[in-house]
Amino acid sequence: MNGKTVIVTGAGGGLGKGIAQRLAQDGFSVAVTDVDSLAAESAAAGIRDSGYDASAYVLDVSDAASVTDVIATIAETEAPLYGLVNNAGIGRATPFLELQLKDWERVFAVNSTGAFLMSQAVLPHLLDRGEGVILNISSIAGKDGFPLWVHYSATKHAIIGLTRGLAREFGPQGIRVNALCPGAIKTAIWGSEAQATDDPDTVFDLLASRTALGRGQSVEDIASAASFLLGPESSNITGVALSVDSGLNFS
Numbered sequence: 001m002n003g004k005t006v007i008v009t010g011a012g013g014g015l016g017k018g019i020a021q022r023l024a025q026d027g028f029s030v031a032v033t034d035v036d037s038l039a040a041e042s043a044a045a046g047i048r049d050s051g052y053d054a055s056a057y058v059l060d061v062s063d064a065a066s067v068t069d070v071i072a073t074i075a076e077t078e079a080p081l082y083g084l085v086n087n088a089g090i091g092r093a094t095p096f097l098e099l100q101l102k103d104w105e106r107v108f109a110v111n112s113t114g115a116f117l118m119s120q121a122v123l124p125h126l127l128d129r130g131e132g133v134i135l136n137i138s139s140i141a142g143k144d145g146f147p148l149w150v151h152y153s154a155t156k157h158a159i160i161g162l163t164r165g166l167a168r169e170f171g172p173q174g175i176r177v178n179a180l181c182p183g184a185i186k187t188a189i190w191g192s193e194a195q196a197t198d199d200p201d202t203v204f205d206l207l208a209s210r211t212a213l214g215r216g217q218s219v220e221d222i223a224s225a226a227s228f229l230l231g232p233e234s235s236n237i238t239g240v241a242l243s244v245d246s247g248l249n250f251s
């Protein structure tokens with residue numbers, strides 16, 4: 001272990017679980033957090049069974065009280081904290097004219113406000129340590145627009161703004177803040193319900209066919225980029241929004 005604890009939100013499944021596993025293999029102690037307690041417990045147990053260090057915590061990133069309480073507990077147990085991966089996110093395809101205010105507010109509450117609450121709760125601990133990294137999981141939808149995903153896209157643009165502002169405000173104190181913009185990965189977000197289609201694989205294949213490399217992305221593709229941005233090899237990189245999308249979008 002490298003003496004550095006990283007908190008990963010939404011780490012009970014999908015990309016967050018893959019990122020948590022990879023960071024643990026890299027030597028980090030990982031605080032596996034998720035709103036789904038069983039998923040968090042199971043992901044952390046899987047990491048420990050592989051011989052690495054992980055603990056599970058139930059944390060709803062959209063609930064300010066939950067964020068405050070759980071970060072205080074993690075900081076007490078695992079201090080001094082080193083990193084935060086704001087990964088928890090939700091989204092489902094919805095025609096813009098059918099979007100309800102409550103849908104808009106909910107997706108912002110988890111994807112954007114959640115990252116704000118987490119960053120504000122964790123940053124004082126990174127400042128105490130005098131170094132640290134925040135990684136925000138945005139999306140290709142944070143750099144471009146996609147029909148049916150206007151609300152989601154707005155939240156993912158927002159966290160790139162959060163990333164850039166925090167990178168400038170806290171860079172002088174040794175804190176790096178970056179964003180990762182994954183392309184398309186077959187997690188729960190790519191299920192029929194979220195994609196509003198009986199054939200989500202066709203949507204996936206269409207996006208993959210438009211990329212420079214001609215393929216979709218795997219959880220491992222995203223986890224290895226996250227590992228780079230958390231680790232010492234990226235010590236001179238802050239304020240970037242790195243696309244991991246097989247070359248779908250060159251901005």
Ligand SMILES: NC(=O)c1ccc[n+]([C@@H]2O[C@H](COP(=O)([O-])OP(=O)(O)OC[C@H]3O[C@@H](n4cnc5c(N)ncnc54)[C@H](O)[C@@H]3O)[C@@H](O)[C@H]2O)c1
Nearest residue numbers: 010013014015035060061087088089139182184185187188
């Ligand atoms: N899968 C993709 O193609 C893709 C592409 C680009 C970006 N992303 C982003 O990657 C991140 C992870 O997505 P995924 O594909 O792994 O999705 P997923 O649905 O497989 O996993 C999301 C996890 O977040 C948890 N979660 C949901 N609401 C939460 C809350 N309020 N508080 C804490 N945890 C919560 C869920 O329980 C789940 O474990 C999201 O931010 C998503 O927007 C995914």
